[in-house]
Amino acid sequence: MEVKLTQILNIAQEVVLNARLRKMLTMVTVVILTLFAPATASANEPAGTASEKTLHHSEIAQRKASTAQEYRTLPVTGKNSGKSDCTEVRRNLKKLREAGQKQAVCFEWKTPKNRAPRKGVTAPSVVDDAVWCTSIGKNQVYLTRNSICSAHDVIMLVVDTATDIILGKAYGLLEQEIDTKNTSTEFSEYMKFTLVESDVIADLITVRVEATCSLDKSCKQDTEPWGTPRPITVGTSIDGTWTRSWTDNTGNKPFLITYDLVVEIAGSIATTGWGGDKEQFDGQFYVRCDNEVSKYAGCVAPDFTPTFEISDEYYAARAFIGATQENMSTHPGWENHGKPLHRESSAEEEEDNRKVICKDGSFTANPDTPDATCDEYPFARSKESGRNFGVTSGAECQQYWVEAEMIGGQEYLILFNNGDDVPASAKCGRASMPSSHNTGVGGELGRKTVKWRLLENDPYWVDAGASDES
Known part of the structure; x- marks a missing residue:
């Protein structure tokens, strides 16, 4: 089934309004990334019909995708x-x-x-x-x-x-x-x-x-x-x-x-x-x-600071990380806005970071998140984890969640947050995230760590499509 851009936006607006009425929420960030593969594709849609939606990705997502410098x-x-x-x-x-x-x-x-x-x-x-x-x-x-x-x-x-x-x-x-x-x-x-x-x-x-x-x-x-x-x-x-x-x-x-x-x-x-x-x-x-x-x-050549670009395949996690980079006053990992992240090589420190942000008992998976897990940014395996900046509970982080919504007969993952729960002064972001997106990004980071031979405290940037546009 072919879905026009105007139809997607109208349906998305209806979803937002319903969400506000149903949950009394202020939706600050809604990202419908039709550039990427939907969670469930229509069996009747012929190959290639997503091209029209891809063409208008910037209009829907209101984000600019940045490209890591080659040198x-x-x-x-x-x-x-x-x-x-x-x-x-x-x-x-x-x-x-x-x-x-x-x-x-x-x-x-x-x-x-x-x-x-x-x-x-x-x-x-x-x-x-x-x-x-x-x-x-x-x-x-x-x-x-x-x-x-x-x-x-x-x-x-x-x-x-x-x-x-x-x-x-x-x-x-x-x-x-x-x-x-x-x-x-x-x-x-x-x-x-x-x-x-x-x-x-x-x-x-x-x-x-x-x-x-x-x-x-x-x-x-x-x-x-x-x-x-x-x-x-x-x-x-x-x-x-x-x-x-x-x-x-x-x-x-x-x-x-x-x-x-x-x-x-x-x-x-x-x-x-x-x-x-x-x-x-x-x-x-x-x-x-x-x-x-x-x-x-x-x-x-360790003086080169590489850029970890979050794959479009994990678009919900990419949206969460980009939103956190934009909304936190320190803009962690966002090149030209904040400072780079640095590798935490200790598995014990990584687990201690995760215990504070995701395993402290304050996280509740959103019932509308498919196969929900707790996701955090900055990453637990980075020196910039909220725990290293005085955070004692994940409840202190900016709070996000992902919902699966049917739009035009297709299922899309949409990122939400409550406007009151994303203070710029927060030291971290936390999200109810589908497991495949959470572990997918983690796996990619692990492979890049090997490719770039990132050692303890080595810096790297994170490109998640964060935008200067309001």
């Missing part, structure tokens, strides 16, 4: 390395001259003015993208849960130590990409250095990169092809891949990878660093390996 951008940190930084080198020309050095090479981590992007002008392309983030932007670090990527410009100046005159300038592009696997303790890094421009008069320019992934023996790293100086000319590139592995298999181990770029121009050798303390991109090439999640050890 995140880390803030710029650190500064030019003190190693051969041009400001520092030119400040100490006298010492260099007295040491018998006629010229010095120094570095600036920035884009040359003639290649800086200008409004309405596209910067000239000099090389094909070697890593996934080059086309996104340069001179910043981008990451996903399993990759760290950067493409940064570096200027090399040759300075006369007697006159402080710049004898020549070269410009290079350094691209790098670290890739991890959540089921392997081995991770790799591809790096490419391109000498884009140079007016330096020199018979030979060589480049070498030194990388350190651990000061102890917990990280095994090969040195080729960057271990020895390699000659380079304008318009050419040097590239290669490091293979690294965590040598231990117990607990977890963080690896802060640091680098030194060593360049020789006309007999003068200079070094600049990045990734290290107080250097450019300070602390941003950070990999963590562990054997604490699932039966496999693996590695991730």
Whole structure:
């Protein structure tokens, strides 16, 4: 049977009015998510007839579905390395001259003015993208849960130590990409250095990169092809891949990878660093390996905060979580509005949280909720559970329930709440929720915990379609 949008809204309005008369309730939130599969479909409805209802989902639900970012951008940190930084080198020309050095090479981590992007002008392309983030932007670090990527410009100046005159300038592009696997303790890094421009008069320019992934023996790293100086000319590139592995298999181990770029121009050798303390991109090439999640050890980029998107399959639970995020003044887990949730890895703490919110004796399943269970948000397996913020009974939470209603011959799950029972100051939300939706979300969170290798106190966002619209 085909049901028009106006019919759904009229029937929904009648359901609401009846609910008000029958239960003397103020219905603040009614979510009829026809975008998702109904609880019971009509046997006579041909496949595909739900498309009209799907098209108007936003009109019915009055919610915006947000999409988790595919990557995140880390803030710029650190500064030019003190190693051969041009400001520092030119400040100490006298010492260099007295040491018998006629010229010095120094570095600036920035884009040359003639290649800086200008409004309405596209910067000239000099090389094909070697890593996934080059086309996104340069001179910043981008990451996903399993990759760290950067493409940064570096200027090399040759300075006369007697006159402080710049004898020549070269410009290079350094691209790098670290890739991890959540089921392997081995991770790799591809790096490419391109000498884009140079007016330096020199018979030979060589480049070498030194990388350190651990000061102890917990990280095994090969040195080729960057271990020895390699000659380079304008318009050419040097590239290669490091293979690294965590040598231990117990607990977890963080690896802060640091680098030194060593360049020789006309007999003068200079070094600049990045990734290290107080250097450019300070602390941003950070990999963590562990054997604490699932039966496999693996590695991730833990600075990436993932987003747990509540599946449309569990639309009633999604509606409950989204409503709680909107109605609580702290907006827990709602990106750009509140703070992320953090994993609670202790099963004992998780059960203690659940005992306070759902097992304290104050919960009564709504008789109109099919296969009712007690659902809570923030999750019991998060540090943001109401118990951790002084809640001593689930009765203190915002209260919601789900009812099954027949609309146009189909059964839909509708989320209700009593307006007086959703105070913004509440530290949690509690709902009478169908078991399949409650356990479905819990199972998905468990699988994401493994995929993202979320350890104790690791942050994550929750996307349940919460809307800025009133």
